[in-house]
Amino acid sequence: MSEANEIEPVIIEGITAILVSGFKSLASNYRIPIRPLTIFAGANSSGKSSVMQALLLLKQTLEATYDPGPLLIDGPNARFSSAAQFQPNFSLGANIKDFRIGLEVSNRLSFASIFRKPSRAEIRLIETRYSDGVEDVVLHPRMSSQAILSALPAASAQLHRTFYARWRTQVKWKIDKKRCFLYAGLVFRGDISGILSVYPEKDPFDWHLLKLIHVPGLRGNPERRY
DSSP states (O other): OOGGGOOOOOOOOSEEEEEEESBTTBOSOEEEEOOSSOOOOOSTTSSHHHHHHHHHHHHHHHHOSSOOOSOOOBSSSOBOSOGGGGSOOSGGGTTOOEEEEEEEETTTEEEEEEEEOSSSSOOEEEEEEEEOSSOEEEEOTTOOHHHHHHHSOHHHHHHHHHHHHHHTTTEEEEEEEETTEEEEEEEETTEEEEEEOSSSSOOOHHHHHHHOOOOOOOOSSOOSOO
16 A cells, blocks of 8 residues: 555544543443543443543542642532542452542543542542653652652653753752642742643643533433523
């Protein structure tokens, strides 16, 4: 086949997959592909609602007018009374303490944040993993400045190393939390001067989550007025 007749891969803009594990009935690692029209069908308690609830937890956490911590579990899109309701309710899931929620964008970039449930009421963000399909970047809350620099992608790290070498006596790297994400932040003379993107381009994940429109199902009897 000539080069002129070769078909280039189609790049789909927007969210192309939802990543979930350890959440309600979705105990294993799941990658749920999303297409321009996606229909979930299956038996009761098979995980259809759990997939959407995981994504909506991230959305309402980012949209909150205050900092609710790693996850806002009782909000306008998804409502839970405690973190214990995330626990897989079957024998194999009894010892699962961590759960993962993430998404893939444009069939290329992906992120997944891992949360831990040390108690019924508490949720901790313990890891955020970014990937461009070639390199993975794994960030933890207490990484050292040098460990953060070593974890950055090669193209991004080269630029940051040059800057760091020049200003190393006045700057250091620090992990900063932006609600349900961990980011690498640059500390200049004791103050966080900004959040750095993992990749040279702006990370698109929060933008796509905020762009979601949730139309909930109507359950129960009709109301006289809406």
